[in-house]
Amino acid sequence: MSIRHSLLALLQDRPRYGYELRIEFEDRTGAAWPLNIGQVYTTLDRLERDGLVSKDGDDGGGHVVYSITAAGAEEVAAWFAGAVDRGNPPRNEIAIKLALAVTLPGVDTSAVIQSQREVSVKALQEHTQARKAASGSKGSMDTAGLLVLDSLIFQAEAEVRWLDLCEARMVQAHGNGGAN
Structure with a gap:
């Protein structure tokens, strides 16, 4: 930013x-x-x-x-x-954490994914509720605020979907004899 x-x-x-x-x-x-x-x-x-x-x-x-x-x-x-440069993505602590979890012995990667999913789903619910409240109130939130909430909702949705994919990859890795 x-x-x-x-x-x-x-x-x-x-x-x-x-x-x-x-x-x-x-x-x-x-x-x-x-x-x-x-x-x-x-x-x-x-x-x-x-x-x-x-x-x-x-x-x-x-x-x-x-x-x-x-x-x-x-x-x-x-x-x-100009457009926002996406050439150097910002560090994503969750992705780093999971990348390390799958490469280190003794880390329960499924538990890491589940813990993060709970936080991400909660954030998604909170942003969605804030969006509904803002849209339904008499003094409705301005367009700028709604755009920000929409962005946060889409980011949380994408994160939950990505965590689902991570979990599926872990299941696939275990089925193929992979570690963690």
Whole structure:
């Protein structure tokens, strides 16, 4: 996830200070990815160093206000115009855990799969309930929040299906005399 580009995009609306950016990011993404305020200010420092934002003084309450520069606006426009690179997939702790489980003696891989499936199904149920509640409420959630929930639902569904496949492969490996 590009915090850098997300903060630049939010600064296109209007100048803001760090805590406002954090709250606005979480509001617009349905709080699915909470930001550490230290991460926000570290990113703002780097953006300023790179000439993509500038400090506009303070808001009268002691908060340093940042605004996007022309170079920052160009960078965020390029970010929106381009696709997210899938060339280097992010590390997937579950896949790493299972890959190691099947290659190490004494690890009950079926138990590892079952434990993860329970967590993944629970997450799927929670996201689905949140989506139903958001869709059915009078003050329905905004489109951005619904998109994030839909993404989380699809990811959880895919994870459960993948765990089913892992379990089937383990059964097949045992049937063929494979380890673990």
